[in-house]
Amino acid sequence: MTAALPELAEIERDALTEIVNIGVGRAARNLSTMIRSPVQLSVPRVELLPLARAAELLARRSGHSLVAVSQDFQGSFSGRALLIFPEENSLELVRAVVGDGMDIDEIIDLEQEALAEIGNVILNGCLVVVANMLRHGLSMSLPRVVRGSSRLVMADPAGPADGDCVLFLRIDFSVAARDIDGYIALLMDLPSLAALRLLIGDFVAGIADGAAGA
Amino acid sequence: MSGGDQLSGGLALALLDQLSGGVVLLGADRRVRVWNRWMEQAARLPAGRARGATLEELFPAVASTRLPGAVEDALGTGAASLLTHSLNPALLPLALPDGGPLLHSVVVRPVDAPGGRACLLQVEDQTATVLRERVLRERGNARYRAIVDTAPEAIVTIDPAGTIQSANDAVSAQFGYGPDELVGRPVGLLLADPAAGQRAWGEASGGPGHGAMLELAGRRRDGTTFDLEVSLGGWASQGRRFLTAILRDVSARKRAEDALRRLNATLEARVEERTAQLRRAADEARRAEEALLQSQKMEAVGQLTGGMAHDFNNLLQAMQACLQLVARKTRDLPEVEPLLDAGRQAVDRGASLVSQLMAFSRKQTLRPKAFDIRDALLGMRGLLDRAIRADIHLEFGFGPGLSPVLADPVQFELAVLNLVVNARDAISADGRIVVSARNRDLDGVGPERLSGRFVEVSVADNGSGMPDDVAQRVFEPFFTTKAVGKGTGLGLSQVYGFCRQSGGTATVTSAAGRGTTVCLVLPASAAAPAQAGPALSALKPGAGARVMFVEDDPVVGPIIATALEELGYSVARFATGEEARAFLVAGGEVDVLFTDMVMPGGVSGISLARAARALRPELPILLTTGYSEEVAGAEEFALLPKPYKVEELSDALDQALRGQGA
Numbered sequence: 122m123t124a125a126l127p128e129l130a131e132i133e134r135d136a137l138t139e140i141v142n143i144g145v146g147r148a149a150r151n152l153s154t155m156i157r158s159p160v161q162l163s164v165p166r167v168e169l170l171p172l173a174r175a176a177e178l179l180a181r182r183s184g185h186s187l188v189a190v191s192q193d194f195q196g197s198f199s200g201r202a203l204l205i206f207p208e209e210n211s212l213e214l215v216r217a218v219v220g221d222g223m224d225i226d227e228i229i230d231l232e233q234e235a236l237a238e239i240g241n242v243i244l245n246g247c248l249v250v251v252a253n254m255l256r257h258g259l260s261m262s263l264p265r266v267v268r269g270s271s272r273l274v275m276a277d278p279a280g281p282a283d284g285d286c287v288l289f290l291r292i293d294f295s296v297a298a299r300d301i302d303g304y305i306a307l308l309m310d311l312p313s314l315a316a317l318r319l320l321i322g323d324f325v326a327g328i329a330d331g332a333a334g335a
Numbered sequence: 336m337s338g339g340d341q342l343s344g345g346l347a348l349a350l351l352d353q354l355s356g357g358v359v360l361l362g363a364d365r366r367v368r369v370w371n372r373w374m375e376q377a378a379r380l381p382a383g384r385a386r387g388a389t390l391e392e393l394f395p396a397v398a399s400t401r402l403p404g405a406v407e408d409a410l411g412t413g414a415a416s417l418l419t420h421s422l423n424p425a426l427l428p429l430a431l432p433d434g435g436p437l438l439h440s441v442v443v444r445p446v447d448a449p450g451g452r453a454c455l456l457q458v459e460d461q462t463a464t465v466l467r468e469r470v471l472r473e474r475g476n477a478r479y480r481a482i483v484d485t486a487p488e489a490i491v492t493i494d495p496a497g498t499i500q501s502a503n504d505a506v507s508a509q510f511g512y513g514p515d516e517l518v519g520r521p522v523g524l525l526l527a528d529p530a531a532g533q534r535a536w537g538e539a540s541g542g543p544g545h546g547a548m549l550e551l552a553g554r555r556r557d558g559t560t561f562d563l564e565v566s567l568g569g570w571a572s573q574g575r576r577f578l579t580a581i582l583r584d585v586s587a588r589k590r591a592e593d594a595l596r597r598l599n600a601t602l603e604a605r606v607e608e609r610t611a612q613l614r615r616a617a618d619e620a621r622r623a624e625e626a627l628l629q630s631q632k633m634e635a636v637g638q639l640t641g642g643m644a645h646d647f648n649n650l651l652q653a654m655q656a657c658l659q660l661v662a663r664k665t666r667d668l669p670e671v672e673p674l675l676d677a678g679r680q681a682v683d684r685g686a687s688l689v690s691q692l693m694a695f696s697r698k699q700t701l702r703p704k705a706f707d708i709r710d711a712l713l714g715m716r717g718l719l720d721r722a723i724r725a726d727i728h729l730e731f732g733f734g735p736g737l738s739p740v741l742a743d744p745v746q747f748e749l750a751v752l753n754l755v756v757n758a759r760d761a762i763s764a765d766g767r768i769v770v771s772a773r774n775r776d777l778d779g780v781g782p783e784r785l786s787g788r789f790v791e792v793s794v795a796d797n798g799s800g801m802p803d804d805v806a807q808r809v810f811e812p813f814f815t816t817k818a819v820g821k822g823t824g825l826g827l828s829q830v831y832g833f834c835r836q837s838g839g840t841a842t843v844t845s846a847a848g849r850g851t852t853v854c855l856v857l858p859a860s861a862a863a864p865a866q867a868g869p870a871l872s873a874l875k876p877g878a879g880a881r882v883m884f885v886e887d888d889p890v891v892g893p894i895i896a897t898a899l900e901e902l903g904y905s906v907a908r909f910a911t912g913e914e915a916r917a918f919l920v921a922g923g924e925v926d927v928l929f930t931d932m933v934m935p936g937g938v939s940g941i942s943l944a945r946a947a948r949a950l951r952p953e954l955p956i957l958l959t960t961g962y963s964e965e966v967a968g969a970e971e972f973a974l975l976p977k978p979y980k981v982e983e984l985s986d987a988l989d990q991a992l993r994g995q996g997a
């Protein structure tokens with residue numbers, strides 16, 4: 122239940138924001154390599170929200186037509202990672218990545234797989250870094266593209282679970298002189314969240330230890 | 336199924352070789368463990384050589400791609416990666432059997448096997464799919480492109496966010512941006528008011544099948560704006576909605592429309608002006624028509640009065656002759672004399688009325704001669720003074736170098752007398768009448784409608800004046816405002832007729848309460864004024880001369896014949912021209928021919944006179960008539976106008992007998 126959703130401690134939030142930024146930084150490098158042009162990704166803030174609330178927020182901020190690239194992850198914490206942006210920005214994102222020289226019809230044709238790969242790069246970037254930082258492996262599925270309302274793109278294919286929560290991160294893309302706003306959402310159930318917090322706690326303690334040892 | 340659960344390594348590899356896609360398995364040491372047959376063929380690299388090598392060793396170019404990172408993520412973390420052909424073209428140097436490039440995408444995923452974690456690379460041949468898509472796209476695009484690329488209008492496709500997704504070449508001519516510069520930019524860039532533009536587009540973009548026409552102001556790269564007509568059409572592709580906009584520069588058309596509108600506006604003004612002109616012309620025409628009608632009316636009235644006057648004239652002629660005969664017969668009876676005088680006066684009055692009528696109908700016989708207006712007017716002074724009252728002051732004024740006029744002086748004096756009397760009647764008490772004369776050179780315009788040199792004689796008073804409707808009718812015969820019996824309404828018509836017949840005209844200027852000025856416009860004469868003519872001779876006896884008298888009128892004829900006989904003539908009277916001619920042809924004895932000009936029947940007075948001259952050239956001839964137009968063409972003969980007194984007739988006969996006088 123929403124009432125049961127634990128608050129993230131300030132230090133936890135900071136640590137997570139830090140980790141995710143390292144992850145998207147890596148993703149940005151990968152994207153840059155891929156498209157041979159600078160890409161900047163940044164995540165200014167991490168929030169922990171109940172699923173319904175996150176969907177509501179997303180609808181309010183980005184409208185009802187959304188595109189999401191989704192990847193499942195499994196490990197000591199499990200769930201689904203989503204890269205979400207307004208559908209009207211998706212062609213721009215694709216164009217930013219593939220270059221301006223391409224015809225609109227061509228872009229439409231390759232939009233789906235290009236989005237999938239862009240999402241894949243970014244989500245992998247985040248999750249791999251999170252997993253590595255927390256020193257726990259995660260296996261991740263291939264990306265798939267979902268379109269629709271916030272409720273639809275966030276829905277768990279296994280059916281909505283009570284108490285599911287969302288780590289909600291706004292992500293700013295800056296690609297080829299374009300700025301595109303999107304969101305990264307990590308959907309987890311409460312046990313996974315508890316496991317993640319535990320790992321974060323260990324990570325924070327490790328940093329503190331390292332700092333003390335230095 | 337026990338025993339079948341585990342695939343032998345050989346079977347597994349045999350299966351991999353049968354797959355229609357590339358399979359590469361990398362061990363935890365990143366070295367190739369499996370390289371299936373598809374990979375051997377596509378990479379032209381046998382498995383024997385691939386096995387044991389890293390990807391970077393096999394294909395050095397791979398190092399700069401995302402692939403090594405993906406392999407790391409799979410082996411290190413367990414993340415799966417997708418490397419698409421679109422974003423990673425020519426990831427691996429693979430070729431089709433024909434040597435053409437093999438378009439491919441690669442899926443990288445971790446494989447957790449008993450011997451530890453490995454990394455599986457699946458290579459998918461995308462060539463056919465990509466080519467098919469391209470063909471489809473190009474086929475679908477060919478017609479569109481043919482239109483769009485050659486269109487003179489800028490054509491842009493916009494996504495729902497208002498971002499330009501494509502633009503044709505015409506945008507550079509119209510907006511100054513290259514097509515590639517515009518792609519990815521907001522469409523508001525092309526509009527003078529981006530916000531208003533976006534709103535309008537939003538409303539117009541109902542979706543596929545929806546079209547709209549907008550009129551917006553466009554903005555070029557240099558900041559200048561122009562009138563833009565935008566046709567919008569919505570369409571959808573693979574679930575995505577787009578708007579294609581055709582942007583037409585309509586500033587030229589707008590200018591033309593504006594010009595047309597201005598033209599229309601001024602057209603109205605011009606039409607109004609023209610209408611006013613036409614109205615003025617119509618008014619002019621109406622006035623001209625009224626003037627014509629008026630003159631036709633005058634003419635008709637003239638005909639009528641002329642005809643009547645002629646008959647009256649004959650009656651008066653008869654009465655005059657009658658009275659004269661009675662006087663001769665009653666010379667011994669003095670008591671008859673006053674009665675005869677009254678009769679003579681009545682006849683005289685009748686004759687003067689008839690002569691006024693004749694004057695108006697321009698059928699009086701004028702004897703125009705050149706005379707000096709100043710002398711004539713000053714000579715009338717006594718007469719005029721007697722005609723006006725003591726409380727009226729009469730003045731004369733003469734312009735410099737007055738030309739002599741060519742007109743009948745007697746009729747002129749009569750006209751002036753008439754005008755002065757009218758002026759007098761218009762002055763109730765203490766007034767002024769100014770009679771003046773001046774030269775006038777007329778050029779055909781102006782109310783007179785005459786051209787040449789004229790002398791204008793005006794009689795101006797400061798009397799009651801006339802309202803317009805009266806002033807317009809004063810020249811009509813019998814038009815009078817005076818009480819019955821007080822005025823005949825012939826005064827001014829005589830004046831008018833006389834002036835017209837003399838080759839001039841008469842005009843009246845008046846307004847109620849402002850007095851009246853009547854002007855006589857008479858032709859100036861080139862000749863010097865003649866001296867006064869000889870006085871009428873005394874009555875002479877006929878001395879037995881034989882007069883051949885032709886007169887159809889049954890009343891006039893006998894009386895004049897009797898009067899002639901009384902005067903000592905011997906008279907042979909004929910009632911028709913035929914009889915008279917027959918008499919001459921038959922050699923009848925005669926000393927002088929006296930004939931009326933107008934007679935019924937085949938032989939008129941003129942033709943009789945001509946026949947007589949032909950038969951007897953030495954025979955004196957005297958004509959008479961009350962109609963002036965008959966005179967034209969008869970100038971060769973002596974003429975005695977009707978009505979005439981018996982003395983005048985004997986005088987004229989005497990002259991004729993004495994030797995072709997007149």
Ligand SMILES: Nc1ncnc2c1ncn2[C@@H]1O[C@H](COP(=O)(O)OP(=O)(O)OP(=O)(O)O)[C@@H](O)[C@H]1O
Pocket residue numbers: 757758759761796798799800801805809810814815816817821822823824825826827828850851
């Ligand atoms: N000087 C004038 N001032 C004002 N009204 C005039 C003047 N002269 C003429 N009229 C008007 O014009 C009318 C016609 O004049 P016209 O001379 O033809 O006839 P009359 O004067 O009425 O009659 P008669 O000539 O027999 O005296 C007059 O009845 C009078 O109303």
